[in-house]
Amino acid sequence: MKTVAQNLQIGEKSLSEAEIGTTRLDAELLLAAALGRDRAWLLAHDDEALTAGQQKQFDTYVQRRAAHEPLAYIVDHKEFYGLEFAVDQSVLIPRVETEVMVEQILTHFVQRKTQSETKVGAIILDIGTGCGAIAIALAKNLPDAQVTATDISADALATGRRNAESHGVSSQIDFVRSDLFAEIDYGQRFDIIAANLPYVPRRIQERLAPDLGFEPDIALYGGEDGLDNYRRFFATVDQHLKPNSQIWCESDPWQHQVLKELAQEIGLKPIFEDYLIVGFGK
Numbered sequence: 001m002k003t004v005a006q007n008l009q010i011g012e013k014s015l016s017e018a019e020i021g022t023t024r025l026d027a028e029l030l031l032a033a034a035l036g037r038d039r040a041w042l043l044a045h046d047d048e049a050l051t052a053g054q055q056k057q058f059d060t061y062v063q064r065r066a067a068h069e070p071l072a073y074i075v076d077h078k079e080f081y082g083l084e085f086a087v088d089q090s091v092l093i094p095r096v097e098t099e100v101m102v103e104q105i106l107t108h109f110v111q112r113k114t115q116s117e118t119k120v121g122a123i124i125l126d127i128g129t130g131c132g133a134i135a136i137a138l139a140k141n142l143p144d145a146q147v148t149a150t151d152i153s154a155d156a157l158a159t160g161r162r163n164a165e166s167h168g169v170s171s172q173i174d175f176v177r178s179d180l181f182a183e184i185d186y187g188q189r190f191d192i193i194a195a196n197l198p199y200v201p202r203r204i205q206e207r208l209a210p211d212l213g214f215e216p217d218i219a220l221y222g223g224e225d226g227l228d229n230y231r232r233f234f235a236t237v238d239q240h241l242k243p244n245s246q247i248w249c250e251s252d253p254w255q256h257q258v259l260k261e262l263a264q265e266i267g268l269k270p271i272f273e274d275y276l277i278v279g280f281g282k
Contacts, residue, residue, distance in 0.1 A: 001055055005046040007031055011062045018066035026071055027062070033075040034058035068210040081137040085163050090155035092219040094133040098196060100277045101248050102137045105192055108246060108271065108279065109142070121145045125190040125240065127180060127233070128152075128197050130219060132160030132173070138194075139169040148190075150178040153218060180229070181236050189242045195233055199251040201226040226251070227258055234262035246271065247280045 002010070011027035020026055028039050034057040035041075035050070050058065064074050072078040072093045078085050080094035081102050087093055109122055121144030126135040129149035139147050151157050157175045164170045176183050199222045200208070212220065222229045230251065237247060247268060249259055256278050260270055263280040272279035 001049040001052065003047050003049050004031065004035075004042055007050060007055075007058055008042070008046075011058070014062050014066055018068070020065060020068070026065055029071060029075065030061040030065060031058055034061055069214050070211050073214060078131075080133040083133075083137060083140065083167060085131045085133055085136075086159060086166070087131050088159060089214060090153060090216060091130040091159050092215055094131060097276045098134065098250060099137075100274050101194060101196070101250060102134060102141075104272050104274075104277060104279055105138060105194065105246070105248055106141055108281075109192060122191045123189070123242070124148070125184070125193045126150070127178075127193065127195045128219070129160050129175070130156050130196075132163045132175075134194050134196065135160070135173050136164055136167050136169055138192075139164075139172040140167060143172075145172060147173045148176060148184070149173050150176045150180075150183070152177065152179050153216070156216075156219075180233055181240060184240060187239060189240050190245060191242055192246050192248070193237060193240065194248045195230075196250040197229040197233060198222040199226040199230065199255060225255075227255055230255075230259060231262065234259075234266065238266040241282060243282060245282050248272075249278050249280075250276050251278070252276070 008027050008031060012023045015023040015026055028042055032039050032042055034054055061074050065071060070093055072087050073089055076086060078087050078094050081099050085094060122142055124138055124145055124147045126147060126149045129135050129151050132149055135147045135149040139145055149160060154177055157177055161175050164173050178184060198220050200220045202221045202224050251259060253275060256273060259278055268280035268282060271281040
């Protein structure tokens with residue numbers, strides 16, 4: 001059987017031929033997953049031979065990655081905001097850029113609270129929760145918060161519930177199958193509404209990286225210009241906002257101006273803007 005070092009060399013070569021951008025890193029992560037070890041272990045045991053089962057598993061992983069299947073789907077997890085999340089092809093893979101939304105929600109919520117509010121937990125709505133990354137990261141960092149996490153996909157909600165259980169925040173999060181606000185009670189109001197809705201324009205689908213072809217269409221595409229869901233969102237969101245509440249959205253930078261105009265129509269002002277994240281307040 002081949003050694004750790006030999007497998008890394010062969011795996012890196014196979015991924016390079018498939019035009020995978022991060023060949024060495026991916027080869028190490030795939031081998032570590034196949035062996036049930038971490039990357040540090042690989043470096044210390046580069047002359048250790050794999051068993052037949054380990055070899056077969058690694059070879060399968062490399063073949064899948066060479067076909068441009070995302071690494072997170074192959075190893076069944078992805079880190080987000082310092083937490084590990086189980087992921088599969090029913091959910092969008094959490095992106096590091098979305099961590100900015102969590103960081104800014106935490107920063108703005110803490111700054112906004114008055115001394116008399118310090119014991120009052122936030123009431124949060126996470127729309128399009130997917131694997132639950134935003135909802136769970138907020139619940140872990142705001143232990144008094146109560147979160148409603150919605151998604152149109154029953155499979156995604158099942159993944160979110162599993163992740164909430166593994167992180168010990170199930171009691172803080174109510175997972176609800178809903179198309180935007182459809183299953184949210186009329187007049188139910190929130191301190192914070194986070195919306196990571198599908199915003200990729202359908203017209204550019206053929207130009208996207210092949211890895212995206214493995215992620216669920218329903219979580220990616222928002223119509224021809226990508227903003228169909230956000231237009232529906234802003235049409236009714238005002239019914240669910242408390243005084244001094246905040247809305248946080250993720251979209252492409254060129255879409256932010258449209259979101260600002262939609263927010264302005266219902267009396268919201270921008271409070272934050274970054275590469276993909278924009279926040280609004282009443």
